[in-house]
Amino acid sequence: DIQMTQSPSSQSTSVGDRVTITCRASQDINKFLNWYQQKPGKAPRLLIYAASSLQSGVPSRFSGSGSGTDFALTISGLQREDFGTYYCQQVYSTPFTFGQGTKLDIK
Amino acid sequence: QVQLQESGPGLVNPSETLSLTCTVSGGSMNNYYWSWVRQPPGKGLEWIGYIYYNGDTNSNPSLKSRVTISLDTSKNQFSLKLTPVIAADTAVYYCGRVPPVYYKPVDYWGRGILVTVSS
Numbered sequence: 001d002i003q004m005t006q007s008p009s010s011q012s013t014s015v016g017d018r019v020t021i022t023c024r025a026s027q028d029i030n031k032f033l034n035w036y037q038q039k040p041g042k043a044p045r046l047l048i049y050a051a052s053s054l055q056s057g058v059p060s061r062f063s064g065s066g067s068g069t070d071f072a073l074t075i076s077g078l079q080r081e082d083f084g085t086y087y088c089q090q091v092y093s094t095p096f097t098f099g100q101g102t103k104l105d106i107k
Numbered sequence: 108q109v110q111l112q113e114s115g116p117g118l119v120n121p122s123e124t125l126s127l128t129c130t131v132s133g134g135s136m137n138n139y140y141w142s143w144v145r146q147p148p149g150k151g152l153e154w155i156g157y158i159y160y161n162g163d164t165n166s167n168p169s170l171k172s173r174v175t176i177s178l179d180t181s182k183n184q185f186s187l188k189l190t191p192v193i194a195a196d197t198a199v200y201y202c203g204r205v206p207p208v209y210y211k212p213v214d215y216w217g218r219g220i221l222v223t224v225s226s
Binding site: 031032034036038042043044045046049050053055087089091094095096097098099100101 | 144151152153154165167168169201203208209210211212213214216217218219
């Protein structure tokens with residue numbers, strides 16, 4: 001199975017900050033990487049697919065980058081509603097595996 | 108607007124069968140993959156598997172011998188069976204829709220259903 005490692009595991013940030021979450025795959029996955037946001041008690045929400053494509057309806061302050069083994073999700077100008085846990089998922093080969101999650105707290 | 112809704116028992120005895128159904132409304136099941144993902148309480152997400160509208164399936168090898176995913180397009184439903192269950196199968200189970208693209212993102216999700224395995 002492909003292992004996905006996110007960092008940091010948690011981060012406390014302020015409104016307006018630029019935040020970057022990284023995700024590393026245990027092998028080359030090209031751009032087969034999706035990002036999700038999850039709020040407590042809610043289903044995940046798709047933010048980014050194919051490493052850098054913004055899902056319809058997602059604010060443009062979210063962006064994704066990377067290919068191969070190293071990826072990043074950036075939030076430019078953090079808003080209060082962006083708190084939650086963020087997951088990357090590789091879809092290069094089954095089983096499709098998720099990172100362990102990055103919990104964002106808003107100061 | 109596509110909507111998905113999980114249904115099934117919230118409590119299952121150990122060694123018995125977990126059976127969940129996902130009902131799709133607001134769209135056709137044709138040409139899409141349909142997915143199951145679970146999340147143990149306080150933990151991360153785990154991919155269970157998916158089924159294509161033509162019936163082709165792919166599931167997590169860690170569960171493969173215990174899991175069955177099926178669909179009934181005439182009812183706009185797909186289902187998950189897991190047997191025999193153990194305590195570690197306690198989780199919120201989510202169903203989702205996956206467009207037929209290489210990157211297989213889950214673009215619509217159900218609200219999730221908590222299933223507890225306990226006697």
